[in-house]
Every structure is written in C-alpha cells, then in structure tokens.
Amino acid sequence: MSDTSAAAYWKANVRIISICMAIWALVSFGFGIVLRPLISGIPIGGTDLGFWFAQQGSILTFIALIFYYRWYMNKLDRKFDVDE
Amino acid sequence: MDQFVLNLIFVGASFALYIGIAIWAKAGSTSDFYAASRGVNPVVNGAATAADWMSAASFISMAGLIAFVGYGNSTFLMGWTGGYVLLAMLLAPYLRKFGRFTVPDFIGDRFYSRTARLMAVVSLLVMSITYVIGQMTGAGVAFSRFLEVDNTTGLLIAAAVVFVYAVLGGMKGITYTQLAQYVVLIIAYTIPAVFISMQLTGNPLPQLGLWSDHVGSGEPLLKTLNEVLVELGFQDYTGHHGSTFNMVLFTLSLMIGTAGLPHVIIRFFTVPRVADARTSAGWALVFIALLYTVAPAVGAMARLNIITTIYPEGVQEQPISYDERPDWMRTWEETGLLAFEDKNNDGLIQYYNSENPPAFAAERGWEGNEMVTFNRDILVLANPEIAQLPGWVIGLIAAGGLAAALSTAAGLLLAISSAISHDLLKRTFTPNISEKSELLAARISMAFAIAFATWLGLNPPGFAAQVVALAFGLAASSLFPAIMMGIFSKTMNSTGAIVGMVVGLGSTLLYIFTYLGWFFIPDTNMLANTPDNWLFGISPLSFGAVGAVLNFIAAYITLKMTQEAPAEIQELVESIRVPKGAGAASDH
Numbered sequence: 001m002s003d004t005s006a007a008a009y010w011k012a013n014v015r016i017i018s019i020c021m022a023i024w025a026l027v028s029f030g031f032g033i034v035l036r037p038l039i040s041g042i043p044i045g046g047t048d049l050g051f052w053f054a055q056q057g058s059i060l061t062f063i064a065l066i067f068y069y070r071w072y073m074n075k076l077d078r079k080f081d082v083d084e
Numbered sequence: 085m086d087q088f089v090l091n092l093i094f095v096g097a098s099f100a101l102y103i104g105i106a107i108w109a110k111a112g113s114t115s116d117f118y119a120a121s122r123g124v125n126p127v128v129n130g131a132a133t134a135a136d137w138m139s140a141a142s143f144i145s146m147a148g149l150i151a152f153v154g155y156g157n158s159t160f161l162m163g164w165t166g167g168y169v170l171l172a173m174l175l176a177p178y179l180r181k182f183g184r185f186t187v188p189d190f191i192g193d194r195f196y197s198r199t200a201r202l203m204a205v206v207s208l209l210v211m212s213i214t215y216v217i218g219q220m221t222g223a224g225v226a227f228s229r230f231l232e233v234d235n236t237t238g239l240l241i242a243a244a245v246v247f248v249y250a251v252l253g254g255m256k257g258i259t260y261t262q263l264a265q266y267v268v269l270i271i272a273y274t275i276p277a278v279f280i281s282m283q284l285t286g287n288p289l290p291q292l293g294l295w296s297d298h299v300g301s302g303e304p305l306l307k308t309l310n311e312v313l314v315e316l317g318f319q320d321y322t323g324h325h326g327s328t329f330n331m332v333l334f335t336l337s338l339m340i341g342t343a344g345l346p347h348v349i350i351r352f353f354t355v356p357r358v359a360d361a362r363t364s365a366g367w368a369l370v371f372i373a374l375l376y377t378v379a380p381a382v383g384a385m386a387r388l389n390i391i392t393t394i395y396p397e398g399v400q401e402q403p404i405s406y407d408e409r410p411d412w413m414r415t416w417e418e419t420g421l422l423a424f425e426d427k428n429n430d431g432l433i434q435y436y437n438s439e440n441p442p443a444f445a446a447e448r449g450w451e452g453n454e455m456v457t458f459n460r461d462i463l464v465l466a467n468p469e470i471a472q473l474p475g476w477v478i479g480l481i482a483a484g485g486l487a488a489a490l491s492t493a494a495g496l497l498l499a500i501s502s503a504i505s506h507d508l509l510k511r512t513f514t515p516n517i518s519e520k521s522e523l524l525a526a527r528i529s530m531a532f533a534i535a536f537a538t539w540l541g542l543n544p545p546g547f548a549a550q551v552v553a554l555a556f557g558l559a560a561s562s563l564f565p566a567i568m569m570g571i572f573s574k575t576m577n578s579t580g581a582i583v584g585m586v587v588g589l590g591s592t593l594l595y596i597f598t599y600l601g602w603f604f605i606p607d608t609n610m611l612a613n614t615p616d617n618w619l620f621g622i623s624p625l626s627f628g629a630v631g632a633v634l635n636f637i638a639a640y641i642t643l644k645m646t647q648e649a650p651a652e653i654q655e656l657v658e659s660i661r662v663p664k665g666a667g668a669a670s671d672h
Contacts, residue, residue: 010661014572017173024169028162029332036324045295046304047322054158055150055380056291059165059373066172066366073177074359082664084357 009080016072020065028058087475091230094479095486098268099245102261102490106249109257114523117254118185118502119353124259126360130367132262133351135269135491137164137342137368138375139215140222141552143269143488146376148460151383154321158380159331163338165369165376170343170564172365176352178571180361181659181666185353186499187346187563188507194570196653197578198512203585205503207562208346211555212496212503213540215347218552219493220541223486229419229465230482236542242490243538250494251530258494259354265487270374272484275477276467277378280385283471290381300392309388315399316391317437317445321384327615330623337628341556344564347492347499358663386463389470394435394455400444405431412469421459427451497537501529557596561588561631569639574657575648580639588635592627599624 031039036050044052077083111117124132142164150157182190188208192201220239227238249257274290281293285305298305310320319325342348351368352361393410394403406424416422424433428451435455436442465485468477505526510517517525562585569576569584597603599613611617613624622630649657659665 006658006662013661020169020173024166028166028335032158032162033328033331033335046307046310051155051158051306051322052295054155055161055294056377058162059369059376062165062169063366063369063373065169066362066369069173070359070362070366073362077359077663082662083359084664084667 005080009076009082012076013073016069016076020069024062024065027053027061032058087478088232090475090479091482094476094483095231098264098483098487101264102245103248105260105264106253106257109249109253109260111252111254111256111523114185114506114519114526116256117523117526118498118506119350120254120256120259122354122356124354124356126355126364127367128263129259129351129355129360129364130369131266131371132259132354133348133364133368134371134375135262135266135487136351136495137348137372137492138269138488139492140219140226140485140489142375142379143273143485144222144226144461144464147379147382147386148463149383150380151387151463152460154319154384155324156326156331159335159338161376161380163335164342165372166335166339167342168365168369168372170339171348171352172362172369174568175343175349175564175571176361176365177358177663178660179349179567180352180355181358181661181663183353183666185350186502186506187349187567188503189511190570191563191566191581192507192511194653194656195566195576195578195581196650197582200566200578200582200585201507201512203582203589204563204566205507207558207585207589208499208503211345211558212347212500213537215345215552215555216493216496216500216537217540217544219489219496220537221544223489223493224541226482226485226489230478230485239538239541242486242493243534243541246490246494246497247531247534250497250534251527254526254530255350255354255498258498259351261494262491265491266371268480268487269484269491270371272480272487273375273464274378275480276471276473277382277385279473280389280467280471281381284385284388290385291377294381294384298388305388306384309384312388312391312395312399315442316435317440317442321387327621329621330626333622333626333629337560337626338556340560340564340632341628342559344559344562344567345555346503346559346563347495349567350499350502351495356667358666382464382467386467386470390458391435393470394433403432403434406433407431409433410470412466415469416462416466421457421462422455423457424454425456427454493537497530497533500533501526504529504533554596557592557625557628557631558589560628561592561635565632565635565639569636571657571660573643574654576639576643577646577649579646580643583642584635584639587638588631591634592631595619595622595627595631596624 031050032054039050040048042049115121146160149160179190184190188201188204191204223242224235224239227233228235249261277290278288281290282288284299285293285296286299287293287296296305297303298308301308306322310322314320352364355361355364396404406426413422428449433454434450436445436453438453465481468481505522509525510522565588566581566585598610601609615621
C-alpha cells in the first residue's frame with residue numbers, strides 16, 4: 001500500500017469516526033441531558049423525549065452507530081484493498 | 085419442592101456446566117491462555133464481552149440505583165454503554181491489529197519505554213484488583229442469601245470454581261464459560277421483568293412496558309409514578325434535579341473509563357481479524373443492551389410496585405398494617421436489608437419522605453417514615469417474590485447473580501495474571517523464559533491472583549464502596565488517553581505519554597483523595613465532600629474525564645518541547661492503522 005493511499009484511507013476513517021462521534025454526543029449529552037428542555041414538547045409514555053433518550057434512545061443509537069461504522073469500514077477496507 | 089433445594093439445583097447445574105467447559109477448553113499454549121488463540125467467533129466474543137463487562141453491580145444494583153433516583157441516574161445507562169462506541173471506533177480494531185496479549189504490552193512497545201509499560205502495569209493492577217473485590221463480595225452475598233451457607237464458605241466455593249476454569253483454560257476457558265454465564269444471567273434477569281411488565285402494563289416487553297399505560301390507573305406508568313411520588317413528598321421520577329454540568333461530566337467519565345478498562349479491551353484480542361473486532365463491539369453492545377434496556381423498566385416498575393403494595397387503596401388512603409405485609413417483606417427483614425419501625429404505634433406502615441412531608445402527614449398523626457431501611461440491591465433479588473413467581477425463578481436469579489459476579493471476576497483475574505506473567509516477567513525482568521515456563525508462570529500468577537482476591541473478599545477494605553469510582557477514574561485518566569494517542573498520533577513520544585499519564589493519574593488521585601480521604605482512610609480528607617467545596621462544582625466521581633483532558637494537554641505540550649517519536653515507531657503506527665495482516669500477526 002502506497003503512502004498516499006494509506007493517508008487517504010486513514011483520512012476517510014477519521015472523517016467517519018468524527019461524524020459518528022458527533023451523533024454519539026448529540027443523542028447522549030445533547031438530547032439526553034443538555035438539550036432535553038428544547039425537545040420537552042414531544043411527549044412519550046407520560047414523559048418527554050429527552051427522558052427516553054437518556055434511558056433507552058441513546059443506547060439504541062449507539063448500537064446503530066457501531067454497526068453503521070462496521071459496514072462503512074468493511075466497504076472502505078475493500079476499496080483500499082486492505083481487507084483480510 | 086423446597087426453595088433451598090431448587091436454588092441448589094440451579095446453582096449446582098450452572099457450576100457443573102462451567103467446570104465441564106473448562107475441561108473441554110484446556111489451554112495448551114500462551115496464545116491459548118492469553119488470547120484463546122485468536123480463534124473466537126465475533127458474535128461469541130460479543131456475548132463473552134457482555135458477561136465480562138456486566139458485573140454483580142450491573143445485575144444486582146443498577147435497577148435499584150435508577151429506581152431510587154429516576155432520571156438523574158440515567159448517567160449509568162448512557163455511560164456504561166457509550167464506552168463501547170469509543171472502543172469500536174477508537175481502540176479495539178487497532179489494538180487487535182497490533183496483535184499482542186496485554187494493554188501494557190501495547191503501551192510499552194508503542195512508547196518504546198519500560199517506564200511507560202510499568203506505569204500501565206501499575207494502573208492496571210490497581211484498577212483490576214479494586215474492581216475484583218466487589219465481585220468476590222457480591223458472589224459471597226449471593227451464596228449466603230440463596231444457599232444459606234455463611235459468607236466465607238460461599239466465597240471459597242466461588243473461588244474454587246473460578247480456579248478450575250481460569251487456571252486450566254486461561255482466556256480460552258474463560259471465553260466459553262462467559263458465553264454460558266451470559267445466557268444464564270440474561271434469562272434470569274429477563275423472566276421476572278417480563279412478568280412484572282405484564283402485571284403492571286399488560287405489555288410483555290419491559291422495554292415497551294416502561295412507556296405504556298399502567299393497568300391500575302389507566303394513565304401512563306411514568307405519569308402515575310411521578311404523581312404518587314410527589315404526593316408522598318419525594319422528587320418526581322422523570323424530572324431533572326441535580327447539576328447538569330456534573331451529569332454530563334459523570335456520564336463522560338463512565339464512557340471513557342469503560343473504554344479504558346483492560347479486562348474489557350483484552351476480550352477484543354481473541355477474534356481472528358480487525359473487521360471482527362468492530363463486529364464484536366457491536367454484538368457486545370447488543371447483548372449488554374438486552375439487560376440495560378430492561379433495567380430502567382425494572383427500576384420504575386419496582387418502585388411503583390412497592391408504593392402500591394404499601395398503599396393498596398391509593399396514597400390518599402391508609403397504608404397496610406405491619407401484620408398484613410406480604411411474605412417477601414418478612415423474608416427480607418430477616419436479612420436486615422429491609423426494616424420497619426412503627427414510630428407512631430398505629431400498627432400501620434407509613435412510607436413517605438419525612439424531609440418534605442405531604443400536608444396530610446401531620447393531620448393523620450404520622451411521625452416519620454417507617455420503612456427505615458430499604459437496601460437498593462433487594463429490588464432485583466426480590467423481584468420474583470414481589471411478582472409472586474414460582475420458586476424456580478428464584479433459583480434462576482441466584483444462578484444469574486453468581487454468573488454475573490464470576491464472569492467479571494474471571495476476566496479481571498486474567499488481566500491481572502497476564503500483566504504479571506507477560507509484562508513483568510517475559511517482557512521486563514526475565515525475557516529469556518521459554519514459552520512453556522511462561523505458560524506455567526501465567527497459571528501460577530492466576531492462582532495467586534485468585535487467592536489474593538479471595539482474601540480481599542473475606543477482609544474487604546473499608547473503602548470497597550468507593551473503589552468503582554477509583555477504577556473508572558484511573559482508566560479514564562491514564563490508560564484511555566495513552567492508548568488513543570498511541571494510535572491517533574504518529575509523533576507522540578515516550579516522554580509525552582509518560583508525562584501525560586503522570587499528570588492524568590496524579591490529578592485524578594489528588595482530586596479523589598482530597599474529598600474522600602487519602603487512600604480512602606476516613607477523616608484524612610482535606611475538604612468536606614460537598615458540592616460547595618468542589619472545584620467548579622465537579623464531583624470527585626466525575627473527575628476522570630477532566631483527568632483525561634489534562635493527560636492529553638500535558639502530553640502534547642511535552643511533545644512540542646521534545647523530539648518526536650523515531651521513524652520505526654511512526655511506521656509501527658502506520659501499520660496498526662491498516663487492517664490487513666492481523667491474521668498473520670496473530671502468533672506473536
């Protein structure tokens with residue numbers, strides 16, 4: 001693998017990680033805690049959406065993020081021919 | 085059938101299974117012993133990681149932690165799961181590619197420094213040993229409650245079982261027993277929760293029941309719970325009552341700490357390829373979520389159940405009399421974990437918040453809350469009895485609690501023994517020992533680690549309750565930043581990493597000890613542990629994330645003032661960033 005393609009592969013990896021981490025922070029620290037008052041108008045099961053994110057929604061999003069990252073990286077590995 | 089016999093059958097059968105697996109999965113080489121020869125299926129490793137991670141605290145205590153605080157303790161749910169996103173994206177794939185056996189092994193080689201390796205070993209030993217105490221005491225409690233043996237005998241039986249499969253099988257034996265333990269613990273946790281959810285909401289899935297209507301009131305469950313709590317003078321369940329800043333910081337500390345725990349990280353060394361490490365992290369979180377999404381439902385439902393048991397006619401009416409209390413309360417009163425005191429001698433049980441009594445308390449002659457002790461850990465253990473489930477479910481809970489404690493203990497013991505036999509002996513002090521001697525040394529260290537953990541379990545230090553905070557704080561402020569910089573910075577050098585670890589670890593220890601006492605010795609704290617005294621309002625439990633940030637800053641400042649890492653190290657970093665070749669590199 002050439003240096004330029006290694007650098008491009010790593011740059012693409014860091015980019016997708018940054019996107020995933022932004023969503024990771026948004027659903028937990030954001031919707032679950034700091035931004036909860038902003039979405040408090042959306043009712044769910046006798047309480048508000050922020051409570052759902054804090055107790056369940058963030059965990060489900062975390063799972064989706066990891067499997068999305070896995071799918072994306074498997075594709076990227078094949079594209080750069082670094083898969084096994 | 086007698087309850088004792090049922091418990092014995094369930095616990096005995098699960099132990100026989102673990103020992104059977106140990107005999108089948110005997111380790112023949114150091115690669116077997118440290119990393120199960122890197123041949124573990126990623127889904128199997130996910131389940132083993134889930135059991136490795138979910139401790140006695142997750143199984144027994146978490147639902148109770150949420151039940152008695154409500155929204156504020158969502159921090160545990162987000163913090164203990166969010167770390168897996170960090171593991172999947174920032175650590176696990178690259179550490180698997182690196183292809184070594186332990187966490188200090190990576191830090192020592194990447195930062196080409198014996199000092200860095202030894203610092204990592206010391207952090208690992210402190211956090212893993214403190215963590216293992218809780219597992220051993222948890223196993224002892226489960227034994228004494230369900231099998232009516234005394235605490236010491238219970239602990240010795242538990243230690244003997246772990247000894248058989250951990251010493252014989254190493255990582256290989258531990259992996260497949262953890263898989264079996266996961267199955268036992270998840271079934272044990274789910275069955276009572278399903279029944280309680282059915283009874284309270286008519287929805288068999290607790291995850292959905294939490295948001296459904298309460299059968300008794302016809303209103304949403306959480307709304308009903310909020311109403312009855314407020315009427316009794318408690319804080320509402322779904323409201324936000326503490327400091328927002330601390331809630332964010334505590335959640336972040338738990339996430340970073342989770343990702344930095346060596347006994348979790350080494351599980352990802354057991355899969356064949358880099359892609360499998362990513363897959364495995366995803367499955368681990370799926371298996372963890374099966375319990376972690378049920379726990380908040382169990383918490384809310386159990387809290388409501390207790391109130392409706394005490395106030396069968398509603399909180400505006402009279403509570404039940406002490407003589408008519410249900411059988412499960414009688415059983416748990418015997419353990420001392422539940423206690424009543426009839427303060428106004430009316431023979432009734434008044435349960436309310438005496439600090440903020442409802443208006444009608446005085447006019448009815450209430451003289452204080454009469455449920456004087458309610459240990460949070462009862463919730464999960466007494467669930468089958470509260471929901472009036474058959475005796476075999478109680479037997480299952482006993483086996484499940486023990487599975488949770490033993491699976492985590494085994495993972496920690498492996499992290500401890502491999503740090504001793506591999507990092508201290510093979511890589512530092514006696515580099516010439518043969519593969520066979522190293523395997524023997526690994527087994528002997530494992531045996532010593534078990535004996536030491538058992539001794540600590542029998543004589544738990546007074547600070548046992550504080551140690552989880554310490555373990556997460558150390559992992560967050562020392563190992564996580566060091567590993568991450570080792571991967572994401574090609575130029576980070578040994579001096580930078582060492583200074584970073586010293587600053588991260590030092591500041592975190594200093595902050596914790598300032599408020600909780602030096603080495604947790606009572607009355608040696610320099611400031612009272614109250615929010616007024618905290619620096620910028622940061623709780624000592626939340627400081628791990630700050631320690632991590634200080635670690636990064638100190639490391640980068642040091643890097644600017646010193647030479648960057650040598651060329652061969654930068655090449656090493658480039659190679660661990662690329663998945664190809666991990667399979668070939670598996671026989672280091």
